[in-house]
Amino acid sequence: MEIKVMKNILDRNQNKADEVRSVLSMKKVLMVNIISSPGAGKTSLLERTCEELGTKFTMGVIEGDITTDRDAQRLKKYNIPIVVINTEGGCHLDSHSISKVLDNFDLDKLDVLFVENVGNLICPSQFDLGEAFKLAVVSTTEGDDKPGKYPMLFREASAVMLNKIDLIPYTNFNFDIFRSDLNKINSKIPLFKISCTRGDGLGEWYKWIAERIDAR
Amino acid sequence: MEIKVMKNILDRNQNKADEVRSVLSMKKVLMVNIISSPGAGKTSLLERTCEELGTKFTMGVIEGDITTDRDAQRLKKYNIPIVVINTEGGCHLDSHSISKVLDNFDLDKLDVLFVENVGNLICPSQFDLGEAFKLAVVSTTEGDDKPGKYPMLFREASAVMLNKIDLIPYTNFNFDIFRSDLNKINSKIPLFKISCTRGDGLGEWYKWIAERIDAR
Numbered sequence: 001m002e003i004k005v006m007k008n009i010l011d012r013n014q015n016k017a018d019e020v021r022s023v024l025s026m027k028k029v030l031m032v033n034i035i036s037s038p039g040a041g042k043t044s045l046l047e048r049t050c051e052e053l054g055t056k057f058t059m060g061v062i063e064g065d066i067t068t069d070r071d072a073q074r075l076k077k078y079n080i081p082i083v084v085i086n087t088e089g090g091c092h093l094d095s096h097s098i099s100k101v102l103d104n105f106d107l108d109k110l111d112v113l114f115v116e117n118v119g120n121l122i123c124p125s126q127f128d129l130g131e132a133f134k135l136a137v138v139s140t141t142e143g144d145d146k147p148g149k150y151p152m153l154f155r156e157a158s159a160v161m162l163n164k165i166d167l168i169p170y171t172n173f174n175f176d177i178f179r180s181d182l183n184k185i186n187s188k189i190p191l192f193k194i195s196c197t198r199g200d201g202l203g204e205w206y207k208w209i210a211e212r213i214d215a216r
Numbered sequence: 217m218e219i220k221v222m223k224n225i226l227d228r229n230q231n232k233a234d235e236v237r238s239v240l241s242m243k244k245v246l247m248v249n250i251i252s253s254p255g256a257g258k259t260s261l262l263e264r265t266c267e268e269l270g271t272k273f274t275m276g277v278i279e280g281d282i283t284t285d286r287d288a289q290r291l292k293k294y295n296i297p298i299v300v301i302n303t304e305g306g307c308h309l310d311s312h313s314i315s316k317v318l319d320n321f322d323l324d325k326l327d328v329l330f331v332e333n334v335g336n337l338i339c340p341s342q343f344d345l346g347e348a349f350k351l352a353v354v355s356t357t358e359g360d361d362k363p364g365k366y367p368m369l370f371r372e373a374s375a376v377m378l379n380k381i382d383l384i385p386y387t388n389f390n391f392d393i394f395r396s397d398l399n400k401i402n403s404k405i406p407l408f409k410i411s412c413t414r415g416d417g418l419g420e421w422y423k424w425i426a427e428r429i430d431a432r
Binding site for chain 1 (some may be wrong): 221253255256257281283284286305335336337338339355359362364367368380382383400403413
């Protein structure tokens with residue numbers, strides 16, 4: 001019974017995700033679903049991206065959080081439309097909640113809509129929100145074994161941001177192990193080595209995401 | 217319907233958790249449910265604890281992992297009984313899976329059974345496994361906003377291990393913000409500031425957990 005219910009939930013999520021995807025495609029809005037563990041750097045990446053590309057593209061953000069609007073507060077200074085979805089304990093966003101908040105954006109004017117999912121390396125990777133693609137963020141301080149131990153997200157994602165590379169000298173993070181595990185799961189996935197604090201490696205990311213926004 | 221099913225799942229989990237708790241209480245085994253984000257340092261804490269208290273107490277470990285037995289491999293050198301539960305995508309352990317593996321331990325001889333839950337700051341906090349108490353592990357590199365943004369675990373836990381304090385100088389982690397948020401959620405909870413890599417602050421933890429094992 002539980003399995004059947006889970007299937008129903010996933011089916012209903014998928015139908016709504018397809019609907020969201022079709023609306024966004026019609027309106028030429030690129031939606032990116034950003035997923036990571038708590039504190040890996042999703043908001044910091046958004047801060048950097050708004051700063052760099054905010055004048056070139058019209059951006060919007062959906063902030064998924066258990067409770068509080070703290071991440072949204074951090075992005076307020078960029079003067080872009082932000083909608084907070086508080087899941088009240090829920091461990092992931094789903095396509096129904098995305099569908100409900102789309103009306104809050106002027107989709108005719110938007111180029112890109114970033115969704116910052118709830119901080120969780122597991123559950124969000126199983127739910128299609130209607131995004132163009134999923135973006136995995138993982139930080140060096142979590143250890144080099146994350147792709148091996150939590151393969152689902154790395155299988156689903158279209159790119160991996162390896163954040164906090166500035167902290168590698170103070171940890172036992174081994175890049176070769178990380179890369180080798182990732183290759184076994186998704187060998188062709190683009191990998192960006194970045195530090196959102198220092199700004200390292202972000203040029204390549206800006207170029208990559210700008211190309212995708214342009215081609216939407 | 218989904219809510220009813222969720223209630224059934226939680227009820228069934230609770231019944232089995234009560235059963236596990238009663239078995240462990242009869243056998244005088246202290247079970248500790250360790251919960252954190254991926255890579256916060258649960259396994260490192262277990263390594264340190266086995267090293268320090270492994271001769272004083274008889275220990276066992278249940279390793280909850282999506283896939284792989286890597287954490288168990290890290291603990292093999294301590295020559296203690298370890299059982300791996302692979303959740304195959306599941307985001308938390310439940311009391312039924314704990315109940316099923318208890319037979320693998322000689323409960324008459326065991327003093328303490330550590331459960332390393334799946335790396336997830338959200339879902340595991342909602343499932344009682346039949347443990348004596350939950351232990352929250354959080355690392356400074358995840359940021360000082362974790363208790364505020366993910367309050368459930370910090371409400372449920374009986375102690376908080378703040379790991380990776382050796383990395384504070386290289387981050388913008390603000391201890392006062394962390395402590396103030398934690399106070400709002402659970403003002404009397406013991407907080408241990410530790411570095412499992414360097415060994416800082418672990419003496420207090422060893423003393424605290426040893427007292428609890430002795431008093432079981």
